């Protein structure tokens with residue numbers, strides 16, 4: 559691949575680079591935005607890498623945020639309050655597969671050498687319009703290849719997250735993973751077990767959000783062995799009850815997709831340290847996805863809506879098991895919602911105090927009576943009047 563003569567660098571990024579350069583510090587654009595622009599994909603989020611030490615970067619700009627200062631990353635805020643990441647040239651001198659001890663005061667070449675994949679290790683000088691591509695990332699972009707910078711075994715052992723990043727980039731760009739890199743990913747996959755759940759979750763969710771086809775991402779996680787470690791609730795080949803093709807048609811909602819794929823969504827989402835709300839959502843999907851009501855039986859649909867509550871739309875989005883004939887269900891649900899049929903205890907025309915006034919003993923009897931009345935109203939919404947309900951306590 560031939561490099562373009564110039565890349566359109568946003569003015570604010572250019573200003574930051576110029577400022578560092580005039581203070582005597584070599585500064586280059588690097589990372590994902592360079593890669594994406596060479597692929598002609600829009601990305602204005604240029605990262606800068608500089609010879610200036612972090613303290614110097616903080617001195618040179620009025621407003622900075624030390625977002626990852628231990629790795630030498632400082633965000634410089636522009637006049638629109640947008641952050642631009644500036645990272646000091648660095649080299650990893652010691653790692654345990656999760657964290658790195660870094661050394662500053664090294665060259666651009668050292669900095670590019672510590673990057674994960676060749677396509678992410680290309681630098682562009684925004685002032686001189688020069689390119690540096692010591693690992694031939696441009697060739698790999700042209701040949702659509704994900705290849706580690708340097709020895710893949712060693713690079714994965716330095717940071718096992720790189721294995722998952724490689725899968726994400728492969729699925730996102732539909733690039734093949736170079737044979738040696740793929741082999742090393744498989745050989746070292748056990749190391750991803752040591753990563754924190756948060757980093758794994760972020761990678762998996764980001765992968766779902768950006769993959770060209772989610773099915774391809776999943777296949778990579780399965781083939782490399784990462785799914786077995788972190789997503790064991792996902793049946794490796796699918797058991798045929800849920801359509802495989804359905805996966806790629808789902809909305810790119812990571813929690814929904816993960817829940818769809820897992821036999822026990824709540825356990826999987828708990829392992830990934832998702833929020834309680836997300837885990838509950840997964841639990842509801844797991845509990846209800848095989849229990850759709852008969853759309854021809856309106857009271858059954860109302861009862862179902864009453865029970866699944868806020869998760870009805872998730873359940874309507876999921877392609878159901880092949881055996882259930884629920885294609886009419888969304889229409890029926892829409893008509894029930896349009897009619898504003900009462901579906902909850904709160905929507906009943908009577909409340910606990912009304913029942914007590916009518917002679918129900920305060921305590922658990924009240925709740926039971928309300929539940930029973932809701933059952934009657936779900937059967938026939940026209941019963942939702944004070945008169946009818948009090949007559950039927």
Ligand code: ATP
Pocket residue numbers: 588589590591605672673674675678679717719720
């Ligand atoms: P995107 O932001 O689109 O997911 P990106 O390539 O910009 O992709 P970032 O996580 O933003 O990814 O990282 C920016 C750059 O930092 C990468 O392009 C790569 O050069 C380097 N990098 C990030 N994470 C690692 C890592 N774990 N090991 C080595 N280099 C990394």
Ligand code: MG
Pocket residue numbers: 589590591603
């Ligand atoms: Mg990025």
